[in-house]
Amino acid sequence: MDRIDAMRLFVRVVERRSFTAAAHDTGVPRSTVTQVIKQMEERLGVRLLQRTTRSVSPTLDGEAYARRCVAILADIENAEGAFGAAKPRGLLRVEVQGTLARHFLLPGLPAFLAEYPDIELVISEGERWVDMVREGVDCVLRYGHLPDSEMVRRRVTMIERLTCAAPAYLERHGMPRSPDDLAGHRMIGLRSITTGHLAPLEFADGKGGYRSIMLPAPVSVTGTESYIVVARLGLGLFQVPLFHAERDLRQGSLVPILVETPPPSVPVSLLYPPNRQLSPRVRVFLDWAARQFAAVG
CATH class of the missing domain: 3.40.190.10 (Periplasmic binding protein-like II)
Structure with a gap:
């Protein structure tokens, strides 16, 4: 393996913190990865990686060398990419x-x-x-x-959003005419994967801003696919990107509401x-x- 390929391999090991993962990414046998890094350390005369039974991490010298390798590899790719016949690979x-x-x-x-x-x-x-x-x-x-x-x-x-509900839900709870009419309504909760918090419904306030309203959420989900499926079942109001609801709107399985006070685009x-x-x-x-x-x- 030449030095350029060895640099690529070393950078992948540093990024992945794993010989096995780097071997999988590059299609090189793990034994070859280990041997290449050993030869690199012997040639440079420094220890580049700290190895334990569970992880691999760069030493200070390894971090400095990895930064230089990244810069060198980027320069090589840019130099080759400057010629029309050389496409990224x-x-x-x-x-x-x-x-x-x-x-x-x-x-x-x-x-x-x-x-x-x-x-x-x-x-x-x-x-x-x-x-x-x-x-x-x-x-x-x-x-x-x-x-x-x-x-x-x-x-x-920027993705346009709108507020929707299933016809069955509106038959039970009525059609709200403004955000002030939402007392007694329910929403489908969209829960953040990272924080666990529920996102409130948001509505334009007519003054260039938005107001947030939190309704009871008997069902909450973390995925967008489940979010729209639960909405089709008539379990609450929800706010969704327009592109995601277009088919349901055409078919009538969802109905737009409060269109005069839309949520902000995302x-x-x-x-x-x-x-x-x-x-x-x-x-x-x-x-x-x-x-x-x-x-x-």
Whole structure:
């Protein structure tokens, strides 16, 4: 294995904190990973990694060397990418919010892979907060307002939302004409995976702001798919992205309400580690994903 490939392997070990995970990511036998790192340490004359039975972590020298390797590898990829015939290649791990991906991204995936046939795209689905560096994820697609972090954030669109209910629910509880009419109504709770808190319903106040209203929530969920399924069953009011409810609205299984006081739109963002912002693989995926949202949205 040449030094460039050895650097790539070392960086993956540092990111994943695991010889086994790095071997899986790169398709290299674990014994080879161990041998390459040993040879690297012997050549440099320093210990790069601290090994225990459960984890691997870089030493101070290892952290410094990993930063230099990341910079060198980015320069190499950029230099090769400057020539039209050299297209990005290699493994690209992406974590997505599933509903967004199915609506906006997956329909255009054949064209992306046709344009970049040497990119191996691994898509995982979830809504939790991901430790991108530790878990070896290159890019994350997320819906909503995000906590502050060191990750680079690229907003790709704002998603319009609306308040809905099933006809059966409205037959039992009546049609509210304004947020002031919501006494006696129920909502379907959307519970944060990270904090466990229920999100209130939000309504435009006519003054450029929004008011929050918390209603009794006999049922609460953490996933968007379950959220809309429970709503169809007539168990409460809920607020949902317009694109997610369009089919139900056409079929009449959901009815829009309080359309004069809509909830605020919510951002959709792509996040990626700052030390990978120059990676051609990540860059072409980010640009393609932004175009997908612009075209479908």
